[in-house]
Amino acid sequence: MTRSGASHPHAAAPPSGVSSITPFRRLMIALSLSSLGHWLSVLALTAMAGALTRDRDFQGQAQVIGAVLVAMLLPAVLLAPLAGALAARLDRRLTMIGADVLRFALLVSVPLVDSVPWTLASAFLVACVTLLWIPVVGACGPGMVPEELRDDARRAGRLAAYGTAPLAAVLFSILALIASGSFKAAERADLPLYVTAVVFLGAAAAVAALRELPTRDEAGFSAQSAVKLVFQGLQPERTGAGQAAGQGEGQREGQAARPGLHGLALALVGVSLAGGAVVAVAKVYAHVLGGGDAGYGSIAAGLSIGLAFGAFLGPRIFGPFSRRRLLGLSVLVAALALVAISLIQNLVVVVFVSGLLGLAAGVAWSTGNAVASEATGDRERSYRYLGAVALITGLLAAAAVPPLAGVLGDHHIKLGGDSAYDLDGAGLALLIIAVLGLVAGLVSYRRLDDRRGIPLLPDLAAALHGNTYTLPEQVEAETATASRAVLGRGVFIAFEGGEGAGKTTQSRLAAIWLRDHGFEVVTTREPGATKTGMRLRALLLDKETTGLSDRAETLLYAADRADHVANVIRPAMDRGAIVVSDRFVDSSLAYQGYGRRQPVGEIAQVNSWATAGLVPDLTVLLELPPEDGLGRITGQADRIESEPYDFHDRVLRGFRALAEADPDRYLILDASRPQAEISREIQDRIRAILPDPIPASTEDITSTFPAITDA
Numbered sequence: 239m240t241r242s243g244a245s246h247p248h249a250a251a252p253p254s255g256v257s258s259i260t261p262f263r264r265l266m267i268a269l270s271l272s273s274l275g276h277w278l279s280v281l282a283l284t285a286m287a288g289a290l291t292r293d294r295d296f297q298g299q300a301q302v303i304g305a306v307l308v309a310m311l312l313p314a315v316l317l318a319p320l321a322g323a324l325a326a327r328l329d330r331r332l333t334m335i336g337a338d339v340l341r342f343a344l345l346v347s348v349p350l351v352d353s354v355p356w357t358l359a360s361a362f363l364v365a366c367v368t369l370l371w372i373p374v375v376g377a378c379g380p381g382m383v384p385e386e387l388r389d390d391a392r393r394a395g396r397l398a399a400y401g402t403a404p405l406a407a408v409l410f411s412i413l414a415l416i417a418s419g420s421f422k423a424a425e426r427a428d429l430p431l432y433v434t435a436v437v438f439l440g441a442a443a444a445v446a447a448l449r450e451l452p453t454r455d456e457a458g459f460s461a462q463s464a465v466k467l468v469f470q471g472l473q474p475e476r477t478g479a480g481q482a483a484g485q486g487e488g489q490r491e492g493q494a495a496r497p498g499l500h501g502l503a504l505a506l507v508g509v510s511l512a513g514g515a516v517v518a519v520a521k522v523y524a525h526v527l528g529g530g531d532a533g534y535g536s537i538a539a540g541l542s543i544g545l546a547f548g549a550f551l552g553p554r555i556f557g558p559f560s561r562r563r564l565l566g567l568s569v570l571v572a573a574l575a576l577v578a579i580s581l582i583q584n585l586v587v588v589v590f591v592s593g594l595l596g597l598a599a600g601v602a603w604s605t606g607n608a609v610a611s612e613a614t615g616d617r618e619r620s621y622r623y624l625g626a627v628a629l630i631t632g633l634l635a636a637a638a639v640p641p642l643a644g645v646l647g648d649h650h651i652k653l654g655g656d657s658a659y660d661l662d663g664a665g666l667a668l669l670i671i672a673v674l675g676l677v678a679g680l681v682s683y684r685r686l687d688d689r690r691g692i693p694l695l696p697d698l699a700a701a702l703h704g705n706t707y708t709l710p711e712q713v714e715a716e717t718a719t720a721s722r723a724v725l726g727r728g729v730f731i732a733f734e735g736g737e738g739a740g741k742t743t744q745s746r747l748a749a750i751w752l753r754d755h756g757f758e759v760v761t762t763r764e765p766g767a768t769k770t771g772m773r774l775r776a777l778l779l780d781k782e783t784t785g786l787s788d789r790a791e792t793l794l795y796a797a798d799r800a801d802h803v804a805n806v807i808r809p810a811m812d813r814g815a816i817v818v819s820d821r822f823v824d825s826s827l828a829y830q831g832y833g834r835r836q837p838v839g840e841i842a843q844v845n846s847w848a849t850a851g852l853v854p855d856l857t858v859l860l861e862l863p864p865e866d867g868l869g870r871i872t873g874q875a876d877r878i879e880s881e882p883y884d885f886h887d888r889v890l891r892g893f894r895a896l897a898e899a900d901p902d903r904y905l906i907l908d909a910s911r912p913q914a915e916i917s918r919e920i921q922d923r924i925r926a927i928l929p930d931p932i933p934a935s936t937e938d939i940t941s942t943f944p945a946i947t948d949a
Contacts, residue, residue: 261450262382262391268444269375269398272338275437276368277406279345280310281538282430283361285414285531288521289427290354296663297644300522302354304640307518309361311633313369315464321366325373331445334378337371338442345435349428375399382450389887403542409433411535418530426531467626471503501685502606503627505569508678509602510628512572514635515671516541516579516592519643523664527585536589544593548600555601558901559701561612563694565605566683572598573675580668583660603628609686612895616835635671643667706902728811729927730852732822735860736890737879738867739909740916741820744860747917748924749818757928760810763820765798767806774798779876792830792841799823800848807852816928822854824896829878832892833885853903855927858920859893860909867909 287306291299313321325333344360344367351357379395380388410430417426516537524533548568556564575595579588603624610620643663651659661669689697692707700707731748733741742763749761766775774794777783786794799822810817823845831838864886871879897904905923907916 259383261448262379262394264444264448264450265375265378265382266394266398268334268441268448269379269395270402271437271441271444272334272371272375273399274402274406274409275338275341275434275441277403277542278410278430278434278437279341279364280307281407281410281535282345282427282434283310283348283357283364284521285410285430285534286348286357286427287354288525288531288534289424290352290357292423295644296522296647297641300519300640300644300664302358303521304518304636305358306361307636308633309358310365311629311636313362313365314629315633317366317369319463321369322373325370325377328370328374330374330378331448333374334371334445335442337367337374338438338445340367342435342438342442345431345438349425349431388884401546404539404546407535407539407542411532411539414531414535418532430531462622462626464626464629467623468503468630471623501566501682502610504678505565505602505682505686506606506624506627507631508569508675508682509572509599510631511635511671511678512576512595512675513541513545513599514632515576515639515668516595517632518636518639519664519667522640522643523588523662523668524585526662526664527583527588529585533585533589536585537592540589540592541596544596544598545600545603546596548597548602549604551597551601551604556698556701557704558706559698560687560689561605561608561899562686562688563683563697565602565609566679566686567694568598568602568605569679569682570676572602573672573679576668576672576675580665580672581661583665608895608898612838612899614837614839617832617891619835639667639671642670728814729816729856729929730807730811730819730854731816731856731858731924732819732824732854733858733860734821734824734828734893735909736862736864736867736886736893738870739860739862740913741860743913744858744916744920745818745820747913748858748920751917751921752816752818752924758810758813758815760806760815760817761819762802762806762817764802764822764825765795767802767819768798770801771798779878781875781877781880783877788830788834788836791834792826792836792844795826795830796844796848799826799845803849803852808850814929819854822857823849824857824893827896828889828892832895833881833889835888838892855903856923857897857904858923859897859904859906860916861890861893861906862909864890 284303284306287303288299291302294302341364344364348357348360376392376395379391383391413430413433414426417429421429520537520541521531521534524530524537527533529536572595575591575598578591579595582588582591607617607620607624610623611617614620643666646663646666648663649661649666651661653659692709697707731745733745733748735741745761749759752759764771765778766772774797778786778791778794778798807817807819823842826841826845827838830836831841864883868875868879868883868886897906905920907919909916
C-alpha cells in the first residue's frame, strides 16, 4: 500500500476538532480522574485483601484475593442491562458526582472497618457503582459534540478510560514503596486506598465544576448482557420475521464464507486467559518473589503498558503481514510469555516478560477487532463482542486460577546431584494455563491462517521490509506473464473515495495522460456504464427512490457491476486496452458494507461472483473528510450524498480498512492537496504497472532497443 500525503482525520488520539470543544475537554479530564481511580481501586482492594490474610497460608490468601477480583468483575457480567436501563432514567451530572462520592466513601471505609467480608462487599459495591457510571459517561461524551464528531468522541472516551491503567499501576507501585518505608505491615495497604478515594473525590469535583452536561438522555441507553453477546457471536442480527424465515440458509453460508471468524473466539479466549491468569495471581506471586505490593504494582504496570503499546501497534505492525496470521501468532507469543513467567523466578524478569505478554495481548485485541470488523462491517458490534469475551474469560480466570494455585501447592523438584528447583503453586497454575493457551494458539492459528502454503518465517521477514512474500514459483509465473506482449491482457485501474473527493476529475486526467502516451484507454464509471446500468443508476441515486432495502441496494449495485464487467471492462482488457473506472467493487464494500453496516464478507462474495473474480491492478483511494467532500458538491445531492455525516464517516473508515487488508493494490492520497500534485503522484504509480509498448520479441530479434517515435 502506498500512502502519500494521506489525510488522518481520525487518529487514535482525540483530534483537534474534539479537543477544541472546552466542555468536552473538561469532561475528559473528569473521566480520566475517575478511570484512574477505578484502576487504582482494583490494585488497592486486592492489596488490602492480601494484607488482611497475611497470616493465612498460601491457599487461603490466594482464594481471598481471587474473590475480590471476582466481586469486581461479576456485576459487569450479570448486571450491565439493568445498569443501562437505570442510567437512562437518572440525571447524568448528579449520577456521575454521586458515583464518585460513593466510591470515595466505600474506599475510605475499607481500612477503617479492616475486615475481609467488608473488603469483599466494598469491592462488589464499587463495581456496581462503576457499572452505573459507565453508560452515563458513555452517553455524555458524544452528546456534547456535533454529530459528525461523535465517533471521535467515543474514541477519546475510550482512550481516557483505558489509557490511565498504566499510570494507575505505576502510581500504586510508588505508593506501595512509600508505605513499606513509612508504615507497619498491617497498615501498608491503607495508603493506596486513601489516595484512590481522594482521586475519586477529585473526579467528583471536576464534574461538579462542569455545568455544560446535558441532564438526561431522552433516547435512553441500552446495554447488552456480556453472556448474550458471547453466545450470539458475530452473526448478523435478524431484524424481522421475513429475514428469520427466508435468510437462514444464506446467513449460514455467509458465516462459512467469512475467513478467520471460526478461530477468532478461540484466539480471544486464549490471550484473555493468559492475561487474566497473571492478574489473578500477581499479588501472591509477587510476594513469593520477594516483591511485596511494589512488585505487584510493577507486574501490573508491565502488563498494562505492554497492552497499551500492543493495542496501538497492532494495526501498524509488520505492514503487509496478514492480520489473521498475526492474531494467531500473538496468542502463541502470549502463551510462551506465560510459560516464562511461570518458570523464571526473578521479579525483574517477570515484570519485563509481563510487558511482552501485554504487548501480545494488545496486538491480539486490535487485530482481532480489525478482523471482526472487516468480516461484519460493524466496528462497534465487534468491539462489544471482543470486550464481552475478554470480560467473561477474565472472570473465569479470577475465579479458577487462585484456588488452583492453592490446591497445587509448592513442589520441590530434584534436578540431579545437589540441584533442585522449587515450583510454587502460583507458578504451576500459570504453567497449566500457558499450556492451555498454547493449544488455543495453535488451533486458532490454523483456523485463522489465510496464507496456507506460505512459510511463516520468510513471510515475516518480507513484512519487516514492507513487502508481501511470494513463493518462487509464483514469482516466476508472474514474471513470465509480465513479459508477454501487451495484447495478452490490458490494465485495470479503479478510482475510489468518498463523495466530492475528486475521483471523476483524477480518473479523467489519468486517462488523458495515458492517451497522450499512446495507449488505448477506456474510461468508465459505476453505476451506469451500460444501458442497463443507466436504468439502475437512476433507480439507485434518485432521491425519490424510497423503501429500498439495504440488501436490495447491494444486489442492484452488483447487477450493474456484472453487466459492466461483461460488456465494457472484460472486452477492453481482452484487446489490451487500459480501463480507468470511476468506482468498482470496493465502493460496495465501503458503502453498503461499512456504511450500511452489512456483512462485508457476504458482499465481497456476491461481487466476486458478479465480476468473475476481477480485481483492479491498481486502486487509487482519494481520502477527504466527509464534511469537506460534501461541501464540494454544488448541485442537488443524490440519494447517497444525502446520507448523514456518520454514514460517510463509516464509508471512509471502510475504505481504509480495505486498503490495510490489501496494501499492494492501493495508492492512498490526500485529496485536499492541489490537483496537479495529486495527478503527478498518480502518474508515477501508474507508470510502474504499465505494460511495455514494445513486445519483448522485438528486442530478441534485433538485439537492440527499437526507437520509439510519436504516431
